[in-house]
Amino acid sequence: MLLTALLAVCCASGALATAVPFIKPCPIDDSPCILKAANAALPKFAQGRPEMGIEPLEPMYIKRMVNDNAGLKLTFTDNYIKGMSTCTISNLKSEILSKKSHTLTFKCPSIVIDGDYRIDGQLLLLTIQGHGKFKIDLRDVILKVTTQLGKVTGADGKQHFNIESWKNSFKVQTSAHFDFENLFNGNEVIAKSILEFMNTNWKDVLAEAGEPIHKAITGKAVEVAQKLYNYSSDDELYVL
Template identity: 35%
Template sequence: MFRKCVFLLLALYCADGVLSSSLIPPCKIEDEACIEKSVMAASSKLIQGIPELGIETSDPMFIEKIEGKISILKYTFFNTTVVGFKNCKISDIKVSKDLTNLHYVMNCPQLKLKGLYDINGRLIILPVEGKGDYELITGKYKVVVDSELKVTPGTDGKSRLAIKNFKLKCTPLSAIHFDFRNLFNGQKDLSDAVHKFANESWEDVANLVQDPVFYPEIGKIIKNVNKYLKSVPLEEYKLN
C-alpha cells in the first residue's frame, strides 16, 4: 500500500499546482486529516509554478483560445485570462489502490475570465451575436473530476505516474455575472435584453456553455502536473 503523498500529488493538480515532495509532509493513505492538511499547505506554494521544469503558474492562467460549438450556439473566446483557481479547495479525494483512477471534488468560491469573444446563435431563447471584449465573474462552483491514471517506465528504468484523461461534472452554485460588450454591433436595447436574460437565468446559461470553458482550463493544469510527474520517479513519493 502506498503511504506517501503520491495521493496528494494526484489530487493537487485540480488545485492548480504541482507537487514537490519537499513541500508535502508524508501521510498514511488512511489518514484523511493529514492528507487534507498537507494538500492545503502545499497548494499555495505550488500554484506559482516551477519555471525550471516549464511549469507555468495556474493563477492567473492564460488561454489563447476557447471554442464552444453547441447545436444552437457557437462561441470563441480569445486571449482569456482566468483568475481564481488558487482559492479552490479539494475534497472527497479517492484514488484506486492500483493507481488507475482518481476522483475528487473542486470547490471554487469565484472565477474571473476576461478576454475577447465572438458569438453567434441562440442563448436558449434569445438570438445573440457580437464581437468584442468580455468578462465573466462566477459565484461558487463545484467541479467533480474523474481521471484515468497510468504508470509507465522512464528512460532511467524507473516508473513514472501520469494523468491520462479526465471527465468533468460542473455545477454552478450561485449567480454568474455576464458582460459581453458590443453585442449586436452596439445596439443597446438588444444587448440589454440578452444581458438581463443571462444574468437572471445564470444557472441555465452556465449549464449550456460551461463545459467547453472548463475542459481547457483543467486540461492546462493537468498538462503542467504531468510535466512534474515526468520529472520525478514514482518511488520518490512513497514510503517504504
C-alpha cells in the same frame, strides 16, 4: 488555493524529500494524509515550479475555449482566469492501488474570466451575435475531477505515472454574471435586453454554453499534474 496547484500537489503528496522536498510523504492511498499535505504545500506550487515547467498559476491563461455545436458557435480567446487562488479542496479520494484513480472536489468562492469573444447562433432559443471583450463572474463554484492513471517508462529508465484520461463535473451554486461588449454590433437596446435575460437565466446559460470553460480549466489542471508526473518517478512521489 489554486486549482491547478491543488491537483498537482495531490498527485505528489507522497513525495520523498529528494524529489519534492516541501511535500510530506504519505502512503499512496491514504486520502486524509494526502489532503493535509496538499494544503500545506500549495503556496509553493502557486508560485510556479520552473524545474517542472510549471508557470505561476494566478491568473491562469488559456489561449482558446470553443463551443461549436449545431446551433451556437462561441469562441473565447486570450482568456485570463482570476480567483483560482481562492479554491480549496473539500474532498479527496485516492484509489490508485484499487482503481488507478484520483478524485478531487474543489470549492472556489469566486472565479472571474475575461478576454475576447465571438458568438453567433441560438442561445436558449434567442438569436445572438457579436464580438469584443467579455467578462464572466462565477460565485461559489464546485468542480470535481477524476483522473485515471497508468504508468510509462521515463527517460530516466524509471516508472512514471501517466494520466490516461480524466472526467469532470462543474456546478455554480450562487450566481453567474455575464458582460459581453458589442453585442449586435453595438446595438445597446437589444444588447441590454439579451444580457438581462442571460443574467436572470444564468443556470440555463451555463448548462448550454459553459462546457468549454470548465473543460479548459480542468484540462489546464491535468496538464500541470502531468508535468509533475513527468518530473518525478512513482517511487519518488509516493510511499509505495
